[in-house]
Amino acid sequence: MRSLDLWSHEIRRAGPAALLAPPVLVLLIVLLVAFGTRLGSREGNTVLFLMTILETGIPLLPGIAAASLIGRDHAVELQLTLPRGYRSTMLRRLAVMVGWTALCALIASALLIVTGWWDLLPAASHGLAGQLAWLSPMLWLTALGLLVAATLRSASAAAAIISFVWLFEQMLAYLFQENQMLRLLHLFATTHGTVPGDWLPNRLTLLATASLLAAAAWPLLGNAERILGGEAA
Amino acid sequence: MIATFRYEFRMQIRRPVLWIVYGLTFAVIVITLNPAYVDLQRSNDRDDPMTAMIVSADLLMSLLPIVYGCLLADRLVRDRRLGVVGVLDATPTAHTTRLIGKYLGTCAATAVPFTLAYFGRAVVYAIVEGEPSALGWAVVVFVTTTVPALLFVGALGLAGPLLMPPMLFQVLFVVYWFWGNLIYPSMMPTLADTILSPNSQYVAYGLLGYTPAPPGPTETHLIIGPDYYTYGGPTPGGASLDFLRPMADAPVALLWIGVMLVLAVFVLSLARLHTTRTES
Secondary structure: OHHHHHHHHHHHHHOHHHHHHHHHHHHHHHHHHHHOOOOOOOHHHHHHHHHHHHHHHHHHHHHHHHHOOOOOOOOHHHHHHOOOOHHHHHHHHHHHHHHHHHHHHHHHHHHHHHHOOHHHOOOOOOOHHHHHHHHHHHHHHHHHHHHHHHHHOOHHHHHHHHHHHHHHHHHOHHHHHHOHHHHHHOOOHHHHOOOHHHHHHHHHHHHHHHHHHHHHHHHHHHOHHHHHOOOOO | OHHHHHHHHHHHHOOHHHHHHHHHHHHHHHHHOHHHHHHOOOOOOOOOHHHHHHHHHHHHHHHHHHHHHHHHOOHHHHHHHOOOHHHHHOOOOOHHHHHHHHHHHHHHHHHHHHHHHHHHHHHHHHHHHOOOHHHHHHHHHHHHHHHHHHHHHHHHHHHHHHHOOHHHHHHHHHHHHHHHHHOOOOOOOOOOOOOOOOOOOHHHHHHOOOOOOOOOOOHHHOOOOOOHHHHOOOOOOOOOOHHHOOOOOHHHHHHHHHHHHHHHHHHHHHHHHHHHHOOO
16 A cells, blocks of 8 residues: 555656646547548658657657656655665656556557558557567667766756757668668667668667666666765756 | 856856767767768868858757757756745846846857857868868858857747746757757648748858759768758748748848847747746
């Protein structure tokens, strides 16, 4: 019960903006599916927009949330004396955002599968692995956000890096696709197209590197001295 | 105002993260945009300092403003979070004066790494190519194109987090930059390449008489879209919001500068109104 209380507290604490953002993306997908063709959007374009929302929009939200995790609490000293570790509190906060976004993404992809749009998505593999289209970039960007925030201890700087990576991988997708090594690390390989056989290895590489990034962030988040320093200037 | 300006400038420019984030992102740009950023030519038959400086500014303006905006985003809300607003209110300095001082100070400081990167490249170009006039062109391009755009983006970055939760602002800001400045107008209704976009090339085309050569074979390797047709008339095939994309000439270029300044003042007035409303 106690643990449940903690979770419900974190959900309420997340705020309406954070909780509303993922459903807004789902709503956008619904609108596009329902009215896209009627608005004069060609089928190819609509597919691209749908994939862009799912593969790039969804990961951005937990990515920025992870970047903004550090230095927001007053009286961290008090938090650090509690039996629940401060690190687990921060990770619970992040889990609320990641879980909620993932749920919304699942609903959106179910909608796309039911309406038949999923089959038209570029390089989207079918079946369960197809869900890696949004899951891999989401976990990767979240892990990066966590690591950068823990390293720089500045929400604005961490958000700047996440935003830059997000824009950069969209704008210069061809750079990633030209190089065999970078192709495996491209976040948006579904939207921007990749060599068909490389899609699944790319998704799995992202998951593996995401766990490395998160593992690197782990000791930094547990360092009480750094946490007590609060947000850097 | 001068005191606020100086203090805010020093406070921002001494932040280690400012230099770390700019350093990392600039390094990524230099490494990955290597052919374009080293040549600074849109295609092989153009080799004059003005073109080079315009392309150099354009390359930096496509990605670095996102870093600039994000690093400004916590400056105004920080005063509230630290609880110093009450103390500052007790000083004889008026609210508006303080806001303007803070805006100009933080924007100037956050633009310093940007400016160093741009003029650094201009100096390298001037030495390597033996074209000292590049430095003059760099100043002209910077003052007429980059400064108005950064003034608007700076106002947006500073005031945005005051009007909505900072996290939401950061998401919307990056999405806005992508949608409203970088994608091709023919793809979907967008503010990109319009007179309202800070990443527009109106000054280059209208005021400096920039006319890019026809796209060469390397054209697809530049992040800059083939925008020469947008500024010379309507987008081929037509695009939504084309009425916001007038043909580029000198008055339109000056209008664009004016629009950027007016938008900056408008956003700052919103921030000022917001502080008035939430006072006491």
